[in-house]
Amino acid sequence: MDKSRAGWLKEARASADTMVMLANLGRAVLKRFDDFMYAMGFFAQVMKESVLLFRRRQVGFHVLVMQILFTGVEALGITAAMALSIGAAINIIGSSLLSEFGQGKLMYTVLIVVIAKELGPLLTAFIVIARSGTAIATELGGMAVSHELEAYVAVGINPISYLAAPRFLGVVSSLVILYLYFNIFGLLGSFVVVQLLRPISFSEYSRNLIAALAPGDLFSGLLKSLVFGIIISVVSLYRGFDVERSSTEVPVAGIKAVGSSFMLCIFADVIMTAVQYLR
Amino acid sequence: MAQTSETPEAPEIELRGLRTVRGNFEVLREIDLSLAKGETLFIMGSAGSGKSVLVKTAAGIALPTAGEVLYRGKSFARMGEREEAAFRKSSGFVFQEAALWANQTLYDNLALPARLHRPDWGKAELDRAVRRAAELVGYDQDLYVRPVELSLGERKLIGLARAFVLDPELLFMDDPTSDLDEGSASRVIDLVAALKERGRSILVTSALSDFASRCADRIAVLRGGKLAAVGAYDEAVAWTDPALRAVTGRLKPRIRAEKPAWADSLAGAWASALAEDFVPEESNAEPWKKSEDAERPIGSLGDIINDVTDPDEEPDSGKKDEP
Numbered sequence: 001m002d003k004s005r006a007g008w009l010k011e012a013r014a015s016a017d018t019m020v021m022l023a024n025l026g027r028a029v030l031k032r033f034d035d036f037m038y039a040m041g042f043f044a045q046v047m048k049e050s051v052l053l054f055r056r057r058q059v060g061f062h063v064l065v066m067q068i069l070f071t072g073v074e075a076l077g078i079t080a081a082m083a084l085s086i087g088a089a090i091n092i093i094g095s096s097l098l099s100e101f102g103q104g105k106l107m108y109t110v111l112i113v114v115i116a117k118e119l120g121p122l123l124t125a126f127i128v129i130a131r132s133g134t135a136i137a138t139e140l141g142g143m144a145v146s147h148e149l150e151a152y153v154a155v156g157i158n159p160i161s162y163l164a165a166p167r168f169l170g171v172v173s174s175l176v177i178l179y180l181y182f183n184i185f186g187l188l189g190s191f192v193v194v195q196l197l198r199p200i201s202f203s204e205y206s207r208n209l210i211a212a213l214a215p216g217d218l219f220s221g222l223l224k225s226l227v228f229g230i231i232i233s234v235v236s237l238y239r240g241f242d243v244e245r246s247s248t249e250v251p252v253a254g255i256k257a258v259g260s261s262f263m264l265c266i267f268a269d270v271i272m273t274a275v276q277y278l279r
Numbered sequence: 280m281a282q283t284s285e286t287p288e289a290p291e292i293e294l295r296g297l298r299t300v301r302g303n304f305e306v307l308r309e310i311d312l313s314l315a316k317g318e319t320l321f322i323m324g325s326a327g328s329g330k331s332v333l334v335k336t337a338a339g340i341a342l343p344t345a346g347e348v349l350y351r352g353k354s355f356a357r358m359g360e361r362e363e364a365a366f367r368k369s370s371g372f373v374f375q376e377a378a379l380w381a382n383q384t385l386y387d388n389l390a391l392p393a394r395l396h397r398p399d400w401g402k403a404e405l406d407r408a409v410r411r412a413a414e415l416v417g418y419d420q421d422l423y424v425r426p427v428e429l430s431l432g433e434r435k436l437i438g439l440a441r442a443f444v445l446d447p448e449l450l451f452m453d454d455p456t457s458d459l460d461e462g463s464a465s466r467v468i469d470l471v472a473a474l475k476e477r478g479r480s481i482l483v484t485s486a487l488s489d490f491a492s493r494c495a496d497r498i499a500v501l502r503g504g505k506l507a508a509v510g511a512y513d514e515a516v517a518w519t520d521p522a523l524r525a526v527t528g529r530l531k532p533r534i535r536a537e538k539p540a541w542a543d544s545l546a547g548a549w550a551s552a553l554a555e556d557f558v559p560e561e562s563n564a565e566p567w568k569k570s571e572d573a574e575r576p577i578g579s580l581g582d583i584i585n586d587v588t589d590p591d592e593e594p595d596s597g598k599k600d601e602p
Binding site: 142148157 | 338381441
């Protein structure tokens with residue numbers, strides 16, 4: 001009798017645990033869904049305000065100019081250094097490997113594929129995540145903690161319109177510009193190495209590059225830059241606005257902005273590359 | 280059901296069935312409160328009772344979880360962009376933490392609301408409004424510095440000035456005297472009294488009973504996110520509940536006239552003994568209704584500066600020593 005009672009109790013406990021676990025799981029899924037819907041709403045709002053930006057009186061042109069200056073212009077140095085060294089490295093490694101198989105001419109195709117289609121958009125996105133993504137998330141987070149965002153609302157300024165939309169446009173346009181910089185400096189770095197290994201004229205080098213360049217290559221890189229720019233800016237803005245009260249939330253917002261942007265950019269890159277090559 | 284059009288008898292601000300939840304904590308619950316035109320309503324309560332959330336919700340800065348906030352009979356939730364802009368133009372908000380924009384100079388902090396809502400103002404007009412607002416709160420230092428270079432009290436003064444730049448009809452003030460030195464706090468109290476005299480509608484949170492004694496028409500006590508009591512000032516003075524007294528503190532019965540010069544004499548003692556037995560009937564009735572003197576049109580910021588400035592102080596005392 002005692003044995004059966006103990007067994008019944010055990011079963012009841014197990015079933016109660018399962019119910020609690022399912023309830024917790026359900027709550028977690030619902031919260032995720034809520035967060036996702038909120039993020040989608042935020043994204044739609046940022047897009048709408050970005051479209052309306054130039055029609056509004058309270059246009060944050062100054063914010064837009066400052067964002068382009070910080071994200072696009074001030075990042076030129078590090079982008080150029082990275083592109084030059086990567087262009088040079090690709091050429092050194094590629095020319096020694098490809099010439100072993102008698103495919104030295106493929107060097108230009110490799111350069112275009114790696115710099116213009118893959119590394120260019122991805123590395124410039126990483127630079128922007130590290131510099132501007134964290135800056136946007138922590139700056140907005142700090143403003144939320146010090147009630148500056150509420151002060152904008154109090155005087156009748158929509159923070160999405162005044163703070164988010166110019167940053168969104170600034171980051172997206174800067175990323176596209178940085179991608180073009182990266183291509184130019186990456187191919188220049190490669191040219192420097194070519195001069196050291198097997199000197200050729202710049203016009204011949206350019207001719208070979210143009211011959212290897214398919215029309216879709218540049219478009220593919222530009223599209224990726226555009227998508228990465230949208231991801232980085234929206235994620236960073238969302239994380240910044242998500243800060244509520246405590247100053248300890250601010251660095252967390254920065255970390256989350258970087259982590260989420262990295263993951264989403266890589267995920268988007270894989271999808272776009274797969275769509276391009278597997279169709 | 281919310282009214283959808285502006286009605287003349289509608290209160291300036293009305294809170295209906297307000298409830299605010301933050302995380303698992305119910306900050307405000309079952310709040311029904313209104314602010315009549317020209318009224319000064321004090322929200323009092325201990326720390327953490329939900330005063331700041333209440334005043335921010337009333338100003339449409341914080342969103343309630345349930346219930347609604349109406350401005351002149353129209354719900355914030357149903358306001359169009361233009362209506363909201365009109366509301367923001369005619370209202371000012373003073374934050375407890377000053378909430379100045381750190382990346383802008385004090386001048387730009389003060390000028391931004393005007394740049395947004397008064398694009399018709401020229402540079403000179405804007406400059407005059409900014410300097411007048413700074414003068415109003417007694418700030419006479421450099422306006423071209425960033426907020427980080429100021430003390431908390433000075434930042435608070437600029438935060439107050441920002442709310443006054445457009446000379447709003449409706450003011451929300453979240454503990455406007457906190458972090459201020461005695462002189463500045465007293466100036467702010469004078470300022471609120473002057474604004475009240477000019478018919479502004481003011482919603483204030485404060486823990487200072489002296490401030491309430493000077494300016495309040497009505498007092499609402501918030502306890503644990505719920506309205507514990509609401510009453511006209513004279514009723515609040517008579518509250519006997521110890522929990523309410525603990526919040527309202529030393530509210531003093533209103534002094535309605537200046538003490539005459541002969542008051543301390545023997546004749547004065549006799550006169551005041553007689554006066555104690557006589558309380559005018561209308562003294563407790565709708566105290567926010569203004570006297571004839573207060574019926575005059577809403578004055579400008581310039582008039583308010585004159586009222587708040589100490590009459591004994593020489594206007595140009597700084598220049599007196601100059602040869």
